[in-house]
């Protein structure tokens with residue numbers, strides 16, 4: 081298509097990006113949008129007014145980006161994800177739009193403190209953990225690199241719960257993040273799609289003998305679009321994240337209100353809008369609830385409808401789909417998209433099965449994020465038949481055709497058919513969503529090298545045998561814009577002085593730091609930066625917990641969801657052993673141990689682990705014999721905004737999962753990028769981090785993935801590990817006997833029993849190696865020159881773990897998409 085002259089003309093007269101212009105916009109927004117006299121405005125009002133001033137500038141670029149994409153025949157990438165863990169938006173948008181310093185100054189001139197104002201913003205916590213944060217990083221990178229890439233998800237009214245300790249146990253509080261409205265979203269009342277549930281499939285026989293199906297009756301609700309512009313860093317590109325909110329239809333109104341039961345009608349209406357009400361707070365476990373299936377279908381159906389509408393509005397035909405559209409399924413959560421696109425192509429657009437299937441397969445690709453069986457979604461056939469009857473039919477047909485093909489290739493291999501089937505016939509009949517995603521995709525990727533290998537060898541071994549060419553690895557990455565430039569401004573400045581700023585766009589350029597890693601002057605500066613960051617964290621710790629920590633000692637950090645396989649218990653055993661050694665009069669090196677992370681509300685073991693860590697911490701922190709040689713802090717409500725304070729202050733990064741269980745990890749990357757040394761197992765991306773930073777600059781310990789498998793096969797009792805290990809035995813006994821609790825012996829006894837007799841993730845088996853790795857870390861920390869050299873080497877060699885590399889890998893290996901940078905306008909803006 082040709083570029084018409086009109087596309088370069090700005091839709092608005094460009095807004096100024098200087099301090100004076102911003103000051104004017106903020107003051108105007110205070111009156112016009114917030115509706116307040118600046119003299120009476122609160123800090124929250126200033127937050128809103130500032131946000132409005134920024135969004136005006138973003139939306140201008142959004143419209144230009146869109147015009148250019150529409151005119152230039154670009155291939156669009158759509159990222160379908162149930163989760164986006166975005167965090168606060170104001171600072172990110174200011175930074176990426178390039179007006180952060182000017183806005184800070186503008187606020188100062190208006191008598192406002194920028195840092196205090198931004199702290200009023202609630203995190204957009206529309207995700208659980210790594211998977212959701214990865215989605216947010218990918219969107220930021222798509223915009224930064226100029227790819228036409230768009231996110232689709234759900235506008236949950238309640239995001240990830242807020243965690244409090246009362247006083248030791250986790251208590252969940254609702255996260256009503258939209259309570260005061262949200263200046264970043266553009267509600268699109270005209271972009272509404274009806275979404276059907278339940279009802280029945282009607283068969284229509286045509287004169288030519290063909291059969292056509294329609295899905296009728298049941299219940300309909302509307303999906304309404306809310307747009308969040310997503311700005312690229314150092315570019316004019318602004319992409320879009322479209323989140324769907326549920327609204328009752330008018331139909332609904334008539335049906336009930338006319339019956340005269342007004343109160344019930346209103347209640348039912350809000351019931352139907354509950355689909356987008358709340359994020360399920362489960363990390364790596366499937367829930368199997370009807371509402372969750374409805375959430376998944378709701379956002380998938382709305383997104384596909386929207387994608388096809390845009391495609392046809394732009395004048396393309398369905399045959400053009402593979403050239404113009406790539407859809408990435410972020411885990412199995414949106415896998416129903418495979419059946420939905422088939423339905424749309426056949427029932428709505430009249431395509432034949434074979435053609436529709438060909439198109440589907442060319443459009444979809446699927447990212448797997450976990451091997452853990454409990455996280456693999458399956459839906460009871462009965463439930464699927466009731467909620468999505470037409471999709472169940474389509475899934476049966478996909479399965480039939482697929483198994484016929486398998487039969488031809490492997491005649492008589494009934495076991496293989498059972499393993500590959502989209503329907504699991506054991507223990508009730510269930511639809512395996514991962515299988516649907518695999519057969520419906522042209523590419524399937526894991527998120528780290530080991531993870532992808534394990535996918536091929538275990539979970540998807542039979543599929544790999546059928547289609548080896550479909551399996552690719554795309555190792556995760558993190559955005560340096562949030563996790564370095566924003567989180568660690570001092571280190572950013574330090575790097576700028578030494579090696580310039582190119583690394584902000586091309587993280588591999590951090591290598592330029594390598595010749596200086598042993599330079600004493602540089603090391604001294606690095607240490608000053610760390611110390612400042614530790615002080616910032618110490619303030620946060622004091623504010624949130626009342627605990628005072630010193631900043632001249634090793635900060636040992638484990639921040640992630642609480643899960644048995646992530647082994648917070650391994651760290652806890654080490655903490656208790658250190659405590660004992662201090663009380664025994666040993667001179668152990670001082671440290672501050674910091675935990676952060678939430679447990680799924682229904683995950684009792686994880687909640688017990690939190691409680692026990694808190695109780696142990698309380699004893700240690702109040703023991704005069706310990707003083708400030710050891711402090712243990714569990715920071716409540718770990719979230720993106722807290723992570724930006726914790727990560728830059730860390731010295732040691734705990735990445736100690738049982739090998740074979742952590743698909744990738746991304747916290748490991750953020751911490752190493754900020755100059756923390758990793759103590760970790762050979763799991764997930766830790767392996768690639770070791771390869772990048774070098775064995776001398778990381779503390780690797782413990783069983784490898786294959787050793788874990790062999791160890792499990794031997795079936796040893798965990799207790800056997802305690803023989804000949806008096807210090808470890810004493811630690812386990814102290815937990816068992818309730819040494820650290822005043823009123824809950826049962827929980828401690830149970831946790832001790834669990835370690836001694838169950839220990840499914842081999843905490844005890846890996847403990848000796850872990851303790852030894854921690855001692856190696858202590859020894860290195862005692863030699864600041866060596867430690868700083870290793871830390872700076874980590875920074876210099878983390879370039880590979882940029883999300884920009886990840887996104888380019890997706891673009892090249894999977895999407896066949898190219899960047900389309902938006903050209904600067906002649907008159908600025």
Ligand code: GL7
Nearest residue numbers: 210211364449527742743744745746
């Ligand atoms: C996860 C993995 O557990 C984690 O290792 C990975 O880094 C992340 C992003 O790929 O995806 N898989 C998963 O189900 N959750 C994750 O965080 C919740």
